[in-house]
Amino acid sequence: MKGQEWYQADDVAEAYEDKRFSGGGRLIDDREKRAVLDAIGPIEDKEILEIACGTGRFTAMLAAEGANVVGLDISTPMLQQGRQKADELGVSGVELMRGDAGRLPFPDNHFDTVFAMRFFHLADTPRDFLREMRRVSREQVFFDTFNRFSTRSLYNWMLPMGSRLYSGTEVKRLLRDTNLDLAGAEHDWIFPYGFYRQIPGGIASAFRRLDTTIGSTVIGDRLASVSYWDARV
Amino acid sequence: MQEELMDILCCPVDKHELELEVDDREDDEILTGRLVCTECGEAYPIEDGIPNLLPPDMRDEAPA
Numbered sequence: 001m002k003g004q005e006w007y008q009a010d011d012v013a014e015a016y017e018d019k020r021f022s023g024g025g026r027l028i029d030d031r032e033k034r035a036v037l038d039a040i041g042p043i044e045d046k047e048i049l050e051i052a053c054g055t056g057r058f059t060a061m062l063a064a065e066g067a068n069v070v071g072l073d074i075s076t077p078m079l080q081q082g083r084q085k086a087d088e089l090g091v092s093g094v095e096l097m098r099g100d101a102g103r104l105p106f107p108d109n110h111f112d113t114v115f116a117m118r119f120f121h122l123a124d125t126p127r128d129f130l131r132e133m134r135r136v137s138r139e140q141v142f143f144d145t146f147n148r149f150s151t152r153s154l155y156n157w158m159l160p161m162g163s164r165l166y167s168g169t170e171v172k173r174l175l176r177d178t179n180l181d182l183a184g185a186e187h188d189w190i191f192p193y194g195f196y197r198q199i200p201g202g203i204a205s206a207f208r209r210l211d212t213t214i215g216s217t218v219i220g221d222r223l224a225s226v227s228y229w230d231a232r233v
Numbered sequence: 234m235q236e237e238l239m240d241i242l243c244c245p246v247d248k249h250e251l252e253l254e255v256d257d258r259e260d261d262e263i264l265t266g267r268l269v270c271t272e273c274g275e276a277y278p279i280e281d282g283i284p285n286l287l288p289p290d291m292r293d294e295a296p297a
Contacts, residue, residue, distance in 0.1 A: 100288055106241055
């Protein structure tokens, strides 16, 4: 698993959100949260498991919307950030734990929704992880991927740990192999995340408008660097 | 962790039930203790209120 050690460091965990989701990165945070809310909604009273919940950006948000959420991550420092966030928001219905995404400590068919954001680009055996997510879900599995044929390929080499990129065909094959049905997919971000993180919020908003304009044309989906996949058991 | 989490947790390795042993608690919140598999006997620690359900082979290679 990529990032296994990287995310265990206290300073990495503490700086994680500032580094990724301030300035232009805020647009990424907003879009990801919307993707999760749209896919899972209505949220209230759902039993949800988040794989690789990290600092709990989605865990806390979903609990605030009335879901019972379990957040699982490999890193204690990241989970401590998550605990703090849930406490600050004063939300109940959040349980955080350390665990291995490949061997989940839950019985079959337990959750309404199992999802993982920014996880599959770190996964060395995506098929095993997806199969395990499906096992503990009775209805929905949701995740994102970074796309092989996109601007993501160009900047990937700059990242500290690299990341695994997927083509649409590959994801569909993974779903078929794990007996999941694709219910919906959205493709976005012609300019990659790293670009938005490096520019101030105002300029980022202008680029984001251009990005979504191109994205809504016929070639948009093919140029997108990120895909959000909504699958059913 | 809340005690009611016991309803859904199982051993990550063999998926059998876990038994809760509490060292320190605050109302329903378990702060320190362990979860012991009723089948294989593996003990999963709870520290600072966060249960560690990493399988034993990963617990060693992923400190913190």
